[in-house]
Amino acid sequence: MNEEKFIAQLIVGDQTAYKLLVEQYGQKVFNTVLGFLQNNEDAEDITQDVFTEVFRSISLFKGNSLLSTWIYRITVTKSLDFLRRKNRKKRFAVFQNVFFNEEAQSSFEPVNFYHPGVQLQNKEQSGILFSAIDKLPENQKTTFILHKLDDLSYAEIADIMNVSVSSVESLMFRAKQKLQNLLRDYYENNLK
Amino acid sequence: MKDREKWINETLGSIDNIQKAEFPSHLKEKILSNYNSKGRVICIRPFVKWAAAAIILILLGANFYSIVQFRKSSTISQNQNNVFYQEYFSFLNNL
Numbered sequence: 001m002n003e004e005k006f007i008a009q010l011i012v013g014d015q016t017a018y019k020l021l022v023e024q025y026g027q028k029v030f031n032t033v034l035g036f037l038q039n040n041e042d043a044e045d046i047t048q049d050v051f052t053e054v055f056r057s058i059s060l061f062k063g064n065s066l067l068s069t070w071i072y073r074i075t076v077t078k079s080l081d082f083l084r085r086k087n088r089k090k091r092f093a094v095f096q097n098v099f100f101n102e103e104a105q106s107s108f109e110p111v112n113f114y115h116p117g118v119q120l121q122n123k124e125q126s127g128i129l130f131s132a133i134d135k136l137p138e139n140q141k142t143t144f145i146l147h148k149l150d151d152l153s154y155a156e157i158a159d160i161m162n163v164s165v166s167s168v169e170s171l172m173f174r175a176k177q178k179l180q181n182l183l184r185d186y187y188e189n190n191l192k
Numbered sequence: 193m194k195d196r197e198k199w200i201n202e203t204l205g206s207i208d209n210i211q212k213a214e215f216p217s218h219l220k221e222k223i224l225s226n227y228n229s230k231g232r233v234i235c236i237r238p239f240v241k242w243a244a245a246a247i248i249l250i251l252l253g254a255n256f257y258s259i260v261q262f263r264k265s266s267t268i269s270q271n272q273n274n275v276f277y278q279e280y281f282s283f284l285n286n287l
Contacts, residue, residue, distance in 0.1 A: 015228070018227055022223050022224060026220055026223070027214070031215075044219050047223070048223055051227075052226070060238075115207070115213065116213050118206065118207060118210055119210075122207070125202060125206040126207050126210075129204065148207055148208075176204070183199075183200045183203050183204070184196065187200065192196075
């Protein structure tokens with residue numbers, strides 16, 4: 001179906017079109033959100049939020065980009081907003097720990113997430129990698145997740161993030177460097 | 193040193209052939225039932241909002257203008273009546 005026609009059907013509230021949208025983008029949205037949040041329950045909640053937002057503002061979609069790009073933008077924004085809220089709470093908890101003299105938080109949090117799409121033999125190491133991904137700055141994290149987990153090209157990521165392809169390349173390079181450093185620290189502290 | 197670098201590379205490559213997480217069927221049902229229970233969300237484009245605001249303003253302006261015009265015309269007709277009465281009674285008085 002033509003994308004314009006599909007969007008027009010979504011705008012008028014066609015239930016079949018909406019069902020098709022959920023079927024077409026459900027996995028992509030859920031997979032991206034899960035990569036960011038690293039928690040199944042939170043990912044389910046945010047996926048619902050994304051679709052609510054998509055449907056609420058579909059009439060505002062101007063067609064300047066592909067529908068998929070627009071949906072990915074909403075997904076990334078919602079995921080990052082959730083992480084910011086969560087980190088604010090976490091910072092407050094750390095602040096409390098410092099003042100009440102409780103055990104300080106380690107720089108590398110224990111692994112508590114295993115992505116369901118990882119091969120069994122890589123489960124342990126991927127868990128450590130996801131913990132390291134969680135430590136990346138927002139832009140680097142977004143680039144890394146969209147490229148590695150969603151298999152998007154640099155050009156597609158550039159469209160979603162509204163930056164140039166060379167910026168995406170540079171973000172990816174820095175993300176890899178930072179991950180190497182984090183993993184090095186982890187190795188020195190836990191495996192040596 | 194070699195072991196460490198080897199381990200880092202292996203860890204970085206551990207998600208190389210990662211499969212996409214399966215979209216839970218209960219989540220799909222939840223999203224669709226949310227949509228069906230809430231019904232269609234009526235979204236108004238900004239253009240429509242501004243057009244509606246402009247129409248309301250025009251209607252208010254037209255009402256205000258017609259009230260002012262009505263008042264003006266009623267004062268004029270009152271003045272005309274007064275002139276008529278004055279002339280009529282002055283004529284009667286002369287008689």
